[in-house]
Amino acid sequence: MMFRIKPAMLKMAAAAWLLGATSAMADTTLEFTQWWEPELPAGSLRKIMDEFEAANPGIKVTLVSGPYATTRDQISVGAATGTLSDIVGLDGAWVNNLNAQNALADMNPMMDASGFDKSQVADIVKVDGKAVMFPVASFVYPVFVNLDLAAQAGVTKLPSTRAEFLEAAKKMTHADKNQYGWVLPLSLQTPSGVQNDMMSWVWASGQSMMADGKPALEGKPVVDMLTFVKSLNDAGTISPGIATKTEQEKVEEFVNNRVGMMIDSLAHVNLIRERNPKLNFDLIPVPVVDGYTGKRGLPYASWGIGISAGSKHQEEAWKLVQYLMSEKVNAKLVSLANAFPGNVNAKPDFVTSDKAFGKAFEIFKTGYLANEFTGLPVAEDLMTQFDVQAQKMLAGEQSPEQAAAAAQKGWMAKF
Amino acid sequence: MTRQKRSHHRLKRAVAPYLYLSPSLVIIGLLMLLPMVTVIGYSFQNSAVLRRDPSFAGLKHYQAIFNDPVFWASLWHTLYFTCMSVIFHMTIGMVFALMLNSDRINPTLRNVLRVLYILPWLFTAVIIAVIWRLLLEPNGVVNSVLMQIGVIGSKVEWFSSPETALHAVTFANIWAGYPLFMVSLLAGLQGIPKDFYEAADIDGAKAYQKLIFITIPQLMPIIISISLLDFIWTMQVFPLIWITTGGGPIYSTEVLSTYTYKLAFSSYNLSQASASAVVILLISLGLTLFYIRYQKAR
Numbered sequence: 001m002m003f004r005i006k007p008a009m010l011k012m013a014a015a016a017w018l019l020g021a022t023s024a025m026a027d028t029t030l031e032f033t034q035w036w037e038p039e040l041p042a043g044s045l046r047k048i049m050d051e052f053e054a055a056n057p058g059i060k061v062t063l064v065s066g067p068y069a070t071t072r073d074q075i076s077v078g079a080a081t082g083t084l085s086d087i088v089g090l091d092g093a094w095v096n097n098l099n100a101q102n103a104l105a106d107m108n109p110m111m112d113a114s115g116f117d118k119s120q121v122a123d124i125v126k127v128d129g130k131a132v133m134f135p136v137a138s139f140v141y142p143v144f145v146n147l148d149l150a151a152q153a154g155v156t157k158l159p160s161t162r163a164e165f166l167e168a169a170k171k172m173t174h175a176d177k178n179q180y181g182w183v184l185p186l187s188l189q190t191p192s193g194v195q196n197d198m199m200s201w202v203w204a205s206g207q208s209m210m211a212d213g214k215p216a217l218e219g220k221p222v223v224d225m226l227t228f229v230k231s232l233n234d235a236g237t238i239s240p241g242i243a244t245k246t247e248q249e250k251v252e253e254f255v256n257n258r259v260g261m262m263i264d265s266l267a268h269v270n271l272i273r274e275r276n277p278k279l280n281f282d283l284i285p286v287p288v289v290d291g292y293t294g295k296r297g298l299p300y301a302s303w304g305i306g307i308s309a310g311s312k313h314q315e316e317a318w319k320l321v322q323y324l325m326s327e328k329v330n331a332k333l334v335s336l337a338n339a340f341p342g343n344v345n346a347k348p349d350f351v352t353s354d355k356a357f358g359k360a361f362e363i364f365k366t367g368y369l370a371n372e373f374t375g376l377p378v379a380e381d382l383m384t385q386f387d388v389q390a391q392k393m394l395a396g397e398q399s400p401e402q403a404a405a406a407a408q409k410g411w412m413a414k415f
Numbered sequence: 416m417t418r419q420k421r422s423h424h425r426l427k428r429a430v431a432p433y434l435y436l437s438p439s440l441v442i443i444g445l446l447m448l449l450p451m452v453t454v455i456g457y458s459f460q461n462s463a464v465l466r467r468d469p470s471f472a473g474l475k476h477y478q479a480i481f482n483d484p485v486f487w488a489s490l491w492h493t494l495y496f497t498c499m500s501v502i503f504h505m506t507i508g509m510v511f512a513l514m515l516n517s518d519r520i521n522p523t524l525r526n527v528l529r530v531l532y533i534l535p536w537l538f539t540a541v542i543i544a545v546i547w548r549l550l551l552e553p554n555g556v557v558n559s560v561l562m563q564i565g566v567i568g569s570k571v572e573w574f575s576s577p578e579t580a581l582h583a584v585t586f587a588n589i590w591a592g593y594p595l596f597m598v599s600l601l602a603g604l605q606g607i608p609k610d611f612y613e614a615a616d617i618d619g620a621k622a623y624q625k626l627i628f629i630t631i632p633q634l635m636p637i638i639i640s641i642s643l644l645d646f647i648w649t650m651q652v653f654p655l656i657w658i659t660t661g662g663g664p665i666y667s668t669e670v671l672s673t674y675t676y677k678l679a680f681s682s683y684n685l686s687q688a689s690a691s692a693v694v695i696l697l698i699s700l701g702l703t704l705f706y707i708r709y710q711k712a713r
Contacts, residue, residue, distance in 0.1 A: 073680070076465070097465070189658070190661075240553035240572050244548075244664065378681070378682050388665055395576075
């Protein structure tokens with residue numbers, strides 16, 4: 001009996017091995033590390049991957065998903081140890097470091113070889129001339145205005161310039177009722193307030209914090225912005241607790257009618273509605289310096305995508321990148337994420353079905369995406385340094401010029 | 416043959432203890448020694464972790480952190496935060512333990528107080544941080560109460576003002592940590608023989624004299640042991656400070672743990688972060704040796 005079973009088992013094992021080996025030879029499995037899957041409706045990213053697999057026989061995609069911070073650490077370690085996934089979800093703030101580690105592939109040759117139409121993408125993030133990231137989905141940061149507070153304060157015209165914003169913020173401020181015109185989160189725990197709530201004023205007016213690839217914080221645009229923020233603070237229009245306030249607390253204060261205006265991600269629209277369905281708010285572009293009539297820079301955060309330099313399947317990985325950047329697929333993905341598309345021809349469905357998103361889409365189309373922290377070395381550290389100097393300025397320890405000079409010195413050391 | 420057998424038996428007896436110890440030695444080696452040695456190694460490398468071929472840096476990263484004024488500010492804040500925490504943990508723990516051990520308090524009330532006093536110990540650091548952020552925010556309950564009773568004239572930004580932030584996080588940590596002392600001292604109090612107090616009563620000793628000459632000397636071994644352990648643990652506190660202030664405003668609540676974290680995960684300077692971690696390790700090691708020596712002496 002034993003002698004009969006053994007050859008049969010061996011045959012079965014050999015057949016299974018052969019089957020596995022042939023399918024392994026036929027299929028290329030791409031590993032895709034990102035933080036998007038947990039932030040999208042359950043199963044939706046997997047469904048897009050299934051559709052990609054159906055359209056590209058022989059390529060399988062394994063999703064490696066985790067929260068944003070975990071993904072960031074995982075990618076940093078993967079880049080150092082040479083174990084980076086074939087395709088990686090990227091934040092613009094990470095790409096400089098990853099490029100310094102030679103961890104990201106240059107997508108220029110892939111674009112040229114496949115005849116990829118570069119004009120269809122909203123942006124290509126380049127470091128040292130290498131195309132290392134495409135923003136797949138962008139979350140823009142307009143100004144949210146509480147219309148009820150504005151009406152009560154007699155603000156009939158929503159602000160379009162900094163001077164108008166200051167006036168509106170003053171009118172909306174009633175400290176005795178715990179009500180303020182603006183909210184500025186500068187917690188050092190998450191210093192992104194520097195990017196979203198401070199530098200956005202510079203970019204909105206078509207200005208820059210950089211000059212010839214180097215920091216230019218002592219230039220007029222940044223000093224003027226700091227002076228403007230200081231004037232808002234001196235007028236008592238900013239909700240107290242600036243130095244430890246986080247983005248979540250900023251949104252919470254807006255939801256609870258405690259601040260009239262805030263700069264925030266469009267991604268929070270649904271959250272705001274859930275938390276306070278009665279809140280009457282509108283979206284406007286970030287106000288500009290008086291007299292500016294050019295295109296407005298729109299601050300944004302993005303879900304970027306790149307290919308690992310060490311990937312053995314770059315050709316297949318590029319197919320997936322192209323697929324996600326294509327008009328229809330990109331529109332589907334950003335519709336699920338409530339984000340704006342990385343493909344300029346893609347039109348997410350929510351912009352026609354939702355008034356607020358429609359308005360934001362108009363702002364998006366008439367302006368341009370601006371985030372100068374994308375591609376900078378140790379972007380978070382730069383924000384922390386600027387944050388500390390801004391806090392000193394708001395605490396009355398230094399002038400805007402001194403804050404800008406101190407931040408410039410710190411930044412230059414990192415370049 | 417007999418000699419061979421005897422020597423074999425002797426060898427077995429000599430090796431046996433090490434074989435019994437080997438599982439725990441392997442675990443300690445893998446989970447404690449290996450990471451520790453790796454981090455020490457990183458502190459002597461350039462671009463540790465981030466490069467596959469890091470070069471030797473010598474003491475460069477140690478020099479860099481010792482030349483950084485923020486490091487010295489962090490060290491001072493750590494010492495202030497730790498010393499104040501330990502002193503107040505001990506004082507509050509002692510007062511509450513004496514209260515719970517007193518026969519003058521109604522037993523039912525004592526049981527209620529026992530539950531209430533131990534509550535802070537049941538919360539995780541994150542919950543404690545969130546509770547105190549809500550209580551101490553400018554529009555929070557604390558400001559409201561203090562303004563109502565006329566202690567303060569205007570809202571105080573407890574965590575957001577450089578003048579008050581370090582005191583505020585220290586206060587939150589004191590609130591969170593006293594139950595350890597309270598429970599340990601209560602156990603110690605219940606172990607002091609009643610005869611001592613009866614003899615003192617016969618001699619006409621007053622309450623404070625009994626406290627100074629009987630209670631405290633009897634509790635001294637517990638006080639010293641727990642104080643040393645609390646000192647070591649409090650020095651390494653991270654989540655409470657990180658969630659309440661993030662080390663700010665400016666650098667007013669930057670402690671060694673937040674300083675090291677920022678070097679590692681904000682600046683991606685893992686070599687300097689390792690050097691800073693080694694400094695923390697050395698300080699903790701010094702305290703641990705002190706603790707071990709004290710335990711041995713006992």
